[in-house]
Amino acid sequence: MSVSEESASQVGQPAPDARPDDHVIILFGATGDLARRKLLPGLFHLARAGLLPPRYRIVGSAPAQFALTDEQFRRHAREAVQEFGLSAPDGTPWQAFEAALSFGAADPGDPRPLLEAVQRAERAVGGAPRRVCHLAVPPAAFQSVIAMLGDTGLATGARVIVEKPFGTDLASARALNQAVHAVFTEEQVFRIDHFLGKESVDNILALRFANGLFEPIWNRYHISHVQIDVPETIGIEGRSQFFEQTGTYRDMIVTHLFQLLGFVAMEPPTSLDAKPLRDETAKVFQALEPVDTTHVVRGQYTGYREEPGVDPSSQTETFVALRAMVDNWRWAGVPFHLRSGKAMGQRRQVVTLHFRKPPLRMFPDSPAGPHAQRANALVIDFDDPGWISVRFLVKEPGPAMHLSAAEMTFRYADSFRNRHGLEGYERLLLDAMLGNQALFTRSDGIERLWEISTPLLDNPPPVQPYPQGGWGPDAIRREIAPHHWYLPDGHQG
Ligand code: BG6
Numbered sequence: 001m002s003v004s005e006e007s008a009s010q011v012g013q014p015a016p017d018a019r020p021d022d023h024v025i026i027l028f029g030a031t032g033d034l035a036r037r038k039l040l041p042g043l044f045h046l047a048r049a050g051l052l053p054p055r056y057r058i059v060g061s062a063p064a065q066f067a068l069t070d071e072q073f074r075r076h077a078r079e080a081v082q083e084f085g086l087s088a089p090d091g092t093p094w095q096a097f098e099a100a101l102s103f104g105a106a107d108p109g110d111p112r113p114l115l116e117a118v119q120r121a122e123r124a125v126g127g128a129p130r131r132v133c134h135l136a137v138p139p140a141a142f143q144s145v146i147a148m149l150g151d152t153g154l155a156t157g158a159r160v161i162v163e164k165p166f167g168t169d170l171a172s173a174r175a176l177n178q179a180v181h182a183v184f185t186e187e188q189v190f191r192i193d194h195f196l197g198k199e200s201v202d203n204i205l206a207l208r209f210a211n212g213l214f215e216p217i218w219n220r221y222h223i224s225h226v227q228i229d230v231p232e233t234i235g236i237e238g239r240s241q242f243f244e245q246t247g248t249y250r251d252m253i254v255t256h257l258f259q260l261l262g263f264v265a266m267e268p269p270t271s272l273d274a275k276p277l278r279d280e281t282a283k284v285f286q287a288l289e290p291v292d293t294t295h296v297v298r299g300q301y302t303g304y305r306e307e308p309g310v311d312p313s314s315q316t317e318t319f320v321a322l323r324a325m326v327d328n329w330r331w332a333g334v335p336f337h338l339r340s341g342k343a344m345g346q347r348r349q350v351v352t353l354h355f356r357k358p359p360l361r362m363f364p365d366s367p368a369g370p371h372a373q374r375a376n377a378l379v380i381d382f383d384d385p386g387w388i389s390v391r392f393l394v395k396e397p398g399p400a401m402h403l404s405a406a407e408m409t410f411r412y413a414d415s416f417r418n419r420h421g422l423e424g425y426e427r428l429l430l431d432a433m434l435g436n437q438a439l440f441t442r443s444d445g446i447e448r449l450w451e452i453s454t455p456l457l458d459n460p461p462p463v464q465p466y467p468q469g470g471w472g473p474d475a476i477r478r479e480i481a482p483h484h485w486y487l488p489d490g491h492q493g
Contacts, residue, residue, distance in 0.1 A: 030060030197424030200382030240309030
């Protein structure tokens with residue numbers, strides 16, 4: 001299959017080379033893990049791709065006890081880009097980027113070093129640059145940073161990028177939204193879910209709404225069940241403190257997988273602008289039934305309790321499989337099976353739509369059970385670079401009518417030069433600077449997802465062990481029956 005590059009377009013992104021206005025970017029949590037792994041390398045990649053504003057400055061910030069000099073911050077950024085970046089920190093692009101970095105510590109009682117650094121940065125940019133504050137801080141620090149932004153006036157006219165977790169339950173999500181809204185209007189707030197920055201999430205929209213082929217069958221009359229599957233091979237990667245308090249449901253399902261479900265299940269929006277798009281995902285979340293705990297399997301990989309920092313009798317889940325039901329005209333009766341876990345057999349990020357079986361009486365020799373199911377599906381792999389595959393039955397060559405499974409697959413890597421390829425984070429940082437909220441989550445949607453999660457958070461079923469490198473506890477088979485868990489390339493449970 002081939003496609004012309006001209007036909008590619010991204011949600012809400014006016015032109016592939018759109019550049020934001022001049023900016024001062026304030027990075028709170030600049031010495032933390034997220035800044036090191038994703039944000040500093042991502043900002044440099046944007047700079048190298050010519051997608052940062054013509055004039056910009058990046059002011060790193062952290063509490064005074066972690067304060068760095070400008071020079072130390074530049075070194076820190078260079079090491080981060082070296083270790084985690086797509087582009088090496090060298091040549092003129094690095095020199096220009098490095099020169100734009102400075103540091104200003106801020107404690108709730110003493111924000112002066114930060115304020116001075118921001119003033120210096122604004123003078124260096126000249127004119128009246130926009131300000132974006134990126135809050136890559138731990139949840140405990142969140143409210144005090146927001147309040148400080150309000151007290152110091154840094155919030156005035158600024159945009160704020162907020163990192164997950166957006167609360168840990170309904171009450172905390174409401175409190176968090178109230179704290180944010182005391183200082184910022186919703187139009188200033190960009191809640192980042194990096195899954196929504198992945199190319200293939202845009203492509204779910206393109207596939208569904210730019211073609212006449214799929215949308216007419218994208219409903220309960222033709223689809224029997226949907227699987228959203230994000231197994232990971234990594235464990236908790238030393239993040240025991242975070243993970244023990246969070247678990248897979250809060251870390252992956254409430255955020256990434258439910259957000260994806262919003263895009264898979266939404267009605268056609270009137271346009272791809274932020275409001276219509278977010279109105280449609282919010283409607284899906286309104287129609288989601290409260291999580292039924294009898295259809296939830298919580299798992300924990302063997303060895304998790306021996307990880308440093310983990311409680312030896314921990315009940316934190318490293319795996320969740322659950323059934324979500326969207327009670328509206330399009331989806332009533334169609335289960336959405338969601339699964340994500342650590343230390344599993346394969347890394348995958350896949351949405352599979354399984355179609356209803358036609359009557360196969362006239363093909364007595366047709367494949368049965370899981371094989372027939374595999375052959376009647378549309379599979380979207382949204383891990384970068386991603387692919388889309390249609391699986392169906394064909395006749396085997398020969399005198400008899402033997403059916404066999406076949407597939408047609410479109411692979412992004414084979415069809416496009418990755419000229420504008422951006423990682424999820426990079427895409428979203430750019431969108432925030434361009435003021436495009438289309439792919440950022442909204443407070444009402446977040447609160448609804450915590451609301452439907454309440455039965456599970458109040459009454460979590462006990463965790464069940466599963467071996468590392470496997471596909472989760474055995475109970476997940478019963479959970480999905482009469483269907484089967486399905487992964488491309490033959491793995492299933
Ligand atoms: C993060 C979670 O948000 O997403 C991690 O905190 C998870 O636990 C990660 O591993 C997955 O992201 P990616 O970049 O692999 O798609």
